[in-house]
Amino acid sequence: MKFGRDFEGQMIQEWCEAYVDYRALKLILKQILRFRHRDPAFRRFPPTPPPPPPAPPSSTTASVNNSAGGGGGLTRRISLYRAFSGLTNRAKGSPRKRDKHNHHHNHHYHLFDDEEEQVILITEDETANYTTTFLNSVDDGGELEVMFFRRLDGEFNKVVRFYKQKVEEVMEEADELSRQLNVLIALRIKVENPMANLPDINGIHSSPVSPEHQSNRVPDTSPMATIKEQEQGEEETSVDGNRNKGFKPAPLEMLDNVKINIKPETPLTMLKCMISSLTSKQTFSKSELRTAEELMSRAFVEFYQKLRCLKSYCFLNQMGFSKILKKYDKITSRNASKSYLHAVDNSYLGTSEEVSRLMSRVEATYIKHFAHGNHREGMRSLRPKAKREKHRITYFLGFLSGCTVSLAIAIIVLVHIRNLMSSEGRHQYMENIFPLYSLFGLVALHLLMYAADIYFWRKCRVNYPFIFGFEQGTELGYREVLLIGSGLAVLAFLGVVSNLDMEMDPRTKSFSVITELVPLALLIILTSILFCPFNIIYRSSRYYLIRCIFHCLLSPLYKVVLPDFFLADQLTSQVQAFRSLLFYICYYGWGDFKRRSNKCYESDVYRRFYIIVAIIPYWFRFAQCIRRMLEEKNKDHGLNALKYMSTIIAVATRTLFEWRKGTYWLTVAATTSSIATVFNTVWDLVHDWGLMNRNSRNPWLRDKLLVPYKSVYFVAMVVNVVLRLAWMQSVLGIREAPFLHRRALLTVVASLEILRRGIWNFFRLENEHLNNVGKYRAFKNVPLPFHYQELGGAKRV
Incomplete structure (x- = not known):
């Protein structure tokens, strides 16, 4: 199967306009090829094909931290009530760190050996837009090649902007999911009251924190805290090997200003919502906990599908740029792919690792909180098998x-x-x-x-x-x-x-x-x-x-x-x-x-x-x-x-x-x-x-x-x-x-x-x-279960 057809077949159809327009670039290359066939100078000296450009490195999903769902028995049970530190590692209120390729601008990419002739010069301006200067524009047919690189730059900038925008969106959504999960853990403690049944651990009883200590303690519920549950082990281990000594349950005071946001999807739930709206007292019941867990599970599954689609989008576009530059080198007998692919690899598209890191953290979090620590069951929910024709x-x-x-x-x-x-x-x-x-x-x-x-x-x-x-x-x-x-x-x-x-x-x-x-x-x-x-x-x-x-x-x-x-x-x-x-x-x-x-x-x-x-x-x-x-x-x-x-x-x-x-x-x-x-x-x-x-x-x-x-x-x-x-x-x-x-x-x-x-x-x-x-609408909107009320207004947790 030709790459163009395979490329279109693997697109996310709702994002088709955001992909590199491989077909349009290929049409320009066909014009260059027809011009060279008509020009007798090119027919007299047939070009020799250059060596193939290196393929863009394929990113792989980080491995899942199996310890997030492991531990068995009491260890896993205790970890379900630990405050969640977040899917991302951004500090609350601080601006997001700039990626390493954004520390300096006006980069010039011109990789070539001493014996090779420089063909293009790629520059990156302060707005992260890439511009390619074709250095042989005075040659016969050079205007077509200038048009090709102009169109290629437009497609490349479009892809980078779209990918960066989507990554920012999923990072914000990850923060929201982290906040929601913290509230869910607190609600789980409130409803199930697990501390009353937990034994002493190394001489320290796992009973609820006293009101005095609870009032003096200022909980850090920031979803962007630097402590990562999956990366730092969620269960602290002491010097002598005893586990869970540093167990800190999720703070319950966050439930004081939380409203459970269960939309009335049925006549019965509509009636319940009308009755509950008449009473200001919050009732945290097991049915509400189950509903909240179902909504959070669906939200995590849908969020994981977004991450998978973003990863596929990144890989397919990198492959598209590689293939079209390979065709250009073959048709024009030039070696421009090295410089351009180096720019692609050093752009946000090639250096951003947020999606891969988020995928591994979402996998570990979902397996622990929604799959009972069962890795196979959790991955089956996150990655449902595609339907096969029988x-x-x-x-x-x-x-x-x-x-x-x-x-x-x-x-x-x-x-x-x-x-x-x-x-x-x-x-x-x-x-x-x-x-x-x-x-x-x-x-x-x-x-x-x-x-x-x-x-x-x-x-x-x-x-x-x-x-x-x-x-x-x-x-x-x-x-x-x-x-x-x-x-x-x-x-x-x-x-x-x-x-x-x-x-x-x-x-x-x-x-x-x-x-x-x-x-x-x-x-x-x-x-x-x-x-x-x-x-x-x-x-x-x-x-x-x-x-x-x-x-x-x-x-x-x-x-x-x-x-x-x-x-x-x-x-x-x-x-x-x-x-x-x-x-x-x-x-x-x-x-x-x-x-x-x-x-x-x-x-x-x-x-x-x-x-x-x-x-x-x-x-x-x-x-x-x-x-x-x-x-x-x-x-x-x-x-x-x-x-x-x-x-x-x-x-x-x-x-x-x-x-x-x-x-x-x-x-x-x-x-x-x-x-x-x-x-x-x-x-x-x-x-x-x-x-x-x-x-x-x-x-x-x-x-x-x-x-x-x-x-x-x-x-x-x-x-x-x-x-x-x-x-x-x-x-x-x-x-x-x-x-x-x-x-x-x-x-x-x-x-x-x-x-x-x-x-x-x-x-x-x-x-x-x-x-x-x-509208680039490719995913379902899953309602989140909690709202945080502040100063009389409603604000999402």
Whole structure:
């Protein structure tokens, strides 16, 4: 694989603009190469390739101090209550030490042997910007080489600035985590009261410090203290080898001004927060300790992922500079790489060791405080294994897909052989059995579209696992989703084959009970699989779906996040599936399923619920928009809520028109549906997709596009508008089509909406990904558990 492709494949996609633009530099080198091929002077004297430049040294992660989690038994237990001295070694209030390469400026880098000709001169100014002077600019083609080094300097300075900014951010975050961990240790002592159960250690009892001594002692809770737990041994050892003699627990007085910051993510926690806000007294309970430990554990894991990404960013850019300079030396027969790579190695990018040191300290701290001293368990949490593609998934996908095609062909052949299309029981079958199986068909089609979305997201490098908040290694790929969809299709087709017998028993005039209960049994089996507690059939993904569904059901009471409203949008395209579920209840509860007959559509109660279940998905989104508008104070969410309210009115009036007819209801249905269609279409294209921007670099599109062909976006716009007009089928009174029963026509219209939703999914997540790229947002924001109150104001600890 070429380095350029491998380089782009290993990028952190949200930081792609901060990497060295290897492709642009390579294009300039191609121009230099074409010029040299055209110039007869270069053709007459072919250049000899220079020796390859030295590769940049690869930084390695410092080894983990195993003693941080070791000690066993009492030793490890005591260390859990020791005040934490911090992840960094910066003194409180003192400015950060300048790196060794910043002690002096205006450096000149020109490494070359006596027999070698000097090609470039690199200078570093006071702002740590590097400028390269090409000394052979008067040569033929020299202006192209000047342009190359000018672009190279721009990329190098961009990379150094970005890396330095990110390192400063993680150092500040490390300080914050250190302060939070000190409070967590104090809370652990407060809740668990470990001193009462600890024995005397070398004649010194580990009881709590007396109030007199505690009041006189001034604790140093600075996260930037020079004493490092991991580097200086956390457990002081006396001359005679006795350990823990110098044990000092974390000071408890810091809890006096601490407020536990557990956000109300559920209705129950919201109620607790409301009650606790009425009482000024702090209650430190074991449940709050567990929640705080969970939040801190997640924060440390996410922080460690940032460090790993920063380290990868540093290494990849160093490798990129090395590779592009090697190509330059090969094309121009010069030896400029030594000087430039020496500047790279001596820059902040090559000399900064903060990230490696932080990684080792975070590993040691996490293993001790959150992994019970188990090194393997701690590293498994910090470094989750990447998901691997399994051959059995591909095998079963091919097998079930083949079964699906075979069963579909078998059904067509059976219908043709038995002449079921003209059978007397055709209408009876379509009115009673077809709606039951159409539910599975609509779900399977949605899974197919979702699998296609995943495939194209991966192809366009959209980081959908991060956007949806999947745990690393648990996200489903398109093969897994296709496997689930094909398995569902096989079960549904087998049920259809069992119900194709339209001949009744002449004596009882009823069908076989077993075959008539197949759809209900299939629905119960699939529901049982969804809620199955065993670790089979992608349990983490099933629980993720259940949690999102539960949040949608109680959408006004839960904080709205992207996975929740994204799922609610999917549900708005499954209105016909909701109505099929309602038909299940009516058909098997009050219908005569043995004779394939029902009077559901004649019941006023059923008709009311027929409208209600169609409105429910849109209500989810309406409630979510209202909550976001109140929390974020953004009027756009209010407009979005009006959009869903217009859709609710349109769906209700179209359904009423189907039953009541008349010019009045026709006018109302057509008017409300037209308003809702225009509102939804404009919102999709402008807000969700980020298109229709006439002032962008790509007229009527975004400034940045992931799909290389612009025509795809315009075709998608047209298709979105056309598919949104499917509601006209009901308003125009089209009840049946040639060779299609009215129930089949409803399913086809519902399928068109699912296809439109699948197209919407791709562009909606593309827009979200580009927003993350523009803000360099590559990590989740994990809330920290504590706030420190000072002088009546709230301040983070």
